[in-house]
Amino acid sequence: MTHVLHVSADSAAVGQLSYEPRDNRYGFEYADAWLRSMSAFYLTPAIPLGLAPCRSESVQRFLENLLPEGRALDIAAATNQVSKNNTFALVQLLGKEPVGAFSFLALDATPGEAARVTAEQTREPVRRVITSDELSQRIQERDAVPFPVWDGKVRLSLAGYQDKLQVLVEGPKLSLVDGALSSTHLLKPDSRNPRTPHLVVNEHFCMSLAARLDRTLKLGLPAAPVELRRIPEPILLIERFDRLAIHSTEHPSEVIAVRRTHVIDACQALDLPSTFKYERNIGMSRDVRHIRDGVSFEQLFTLVDQMLTPAKARVYLIRWAILQLLLGNSDAHGKNISFHVHPAGLAPAPMYDLVSVNAYGDQVEQSMAMAYGDAFLPEEITPYALADFAYRTGTPTGQLAREITRMARAVLLLAPELAAWDIYVGEERNLVRQISDYLCAQANHLLVLAPEVQKVKKAMFA
Structure with a gap:
């Protein structure tokens, strides 16, 4: 049947x-x-x-x-x-x-x-309000009661491993919705993994830094807006870029409708299963690490011709790749980059899931999801690896060197400034300083490498 x-x-x-x-x-x-x-x-x-x-x-x-x-x-x-x-x-x-x-x-x-x-x-919109007390209790009880299940119903239909919930945000009020309304935000509580403490703060810091970089340098590399709230547990609210909330003129915080726009991730754009989201799609063990059929930078750049504005999309992808390296976001895989779908083609969507994974040190996997040339580890990045990345993606080495230099210099100024925000408290402050130190070390390292990239001859990759 x-x-x-x-x-x-x-x-x-x-x-x-x-x-x-x-x-x-x-x-x-x-x-x-x-x-x-x-x-x-x-x-x-x-x-x-x-x-x-x-x-x-x-x-x-x-x-x-x-x-x-x-x-x-x-x-x-x-x-x-x-x-x-x-x-x-x-x-x-x-x-x-x-x-x-x-x-x-x-x-x-x-x-x-x-x-x-x-x-x-x-049909008429239905709001099911979530109080702070209820949300706090549900976060504490996640081991016993799965976080995606509310009122006996699974309330999550989004890809990814991390606990999250689709919610409607109207000022301070959070709701689950049915009927004509859609969610406007994703809500993430802190990770339960002891190896990645204060993950909500980590993502808030990295997303905020990315937004500041974009505004400062006019990169055309927007990040989805984020908000850190405490109930008292910290939660992260990420504004959905595939939703457009229409607010009441009489009551500006009230959402009267939510328009939905179409986005696809890189796995969908490349017609690959989700199991191919990492470039080493079979794993990193000795016998299979040479198999690299998953999403790679080289594959991502093949999508440029399908973009509404190919030149802008190419620059977006270059800067996105540099930012992941600066952040040490080893989990920047094929499902963590998306594209708006328009009648005439694709356009890069705002960035999301920006986390400095490598700032946690050896207790987490340090290998990047996609290689720069053949280098998966940040410490393996050399002028040769960056030039290899450039040639594989059709990027002029001079352009890559310039983009690295301007982004790295901006990070050196902005990261310590954001790490001093008083929005972070207690042990969170130690973490953001640790992330800032990691970012600055990465930036200084890349500033040394950038001038050497153009000296690497293309013939070496023949």
Whole structure:
């Protein structure tokens, strides 16, 4: 029996997703009205607009990349009594508000059922307010009660391992929403991993630093806005760049509607499964570390030709790569960079998940998710490795050297300034100083290497 999900965006019919379970075969067909629309856009480049049948594997990869990972995926599957390998069932269960513009609803719907789906999406908004006391208790009880589950329902339909929750933010008020409203922010509590203490503060510092760098240097490299709150536990609120909140004119803090825009991550853009998010997709053990089929900088730069403004997108990717190296963000993988989808092509989305992982030292994995040339470890970065990165990505070595120099100099000024913020308290202050020291050491190291990059001859890589 073939199962069907209706796919919609802002209540407009986009198409139908089909699934044949015995053969594990997926299909997707765009609606005629969607194809005729001047504002239509594709789900992902591998599922282009048009009448030609798309590949089953591409549809499955796109869907699988929408789902949570790790413990969150286990929770979603166990709560709903489905296999965590059953991508179709999980998309049907979690597909009302995944990342991007589309909703996946109405299993095996008839035309009448499709009308009910549209009504569900446009019915009166429902806010379920979360008090600070309740949120604090839920954070403390995460070992006993999974954080994504609220009121017996899994409230997470986003990729990633870290505990998080989709919430509507209206001034100081946080709510879970149903009906016509969507979430506007992601809420992250602190990690329970003792090797990465104060992770909320780490991300707040790195995201704030990135925003200051962008404003100071006019990099065209925006970061998603973040806010640090205490309930009293610290939580991080990250504004969703695939959502646009429309506020009441009479009550500015009140959200009356939320527009959804479509974004895809690099795995989806490159038509790769989520298991390929690290360049060394098989792992780093001695026997397989040479296998590098996952998302790499070289692969990322192949997307430039699909961008609305290829020249700007190329510069964005160069600066994004430099920033990850400065931060020591060893977890900057293929699902931690995303793109807005427009009718005419892709555009880089604001940065997110910026964390100085390597500032924690040897207790965490130091290898970068993507290599600079053949160098995965920050201490292995040499002028040769940077020149190798430049040649693989089609970047002029002089341009790379200039970008490294201006960003590194700005980091030396801004990182210590932000580390002195009084928003951080107690042991948090020690951590941000530790991160600032790491960043400054990285910046000074790269300032020494940058002038040497242009001296590396291209013939050496032939």
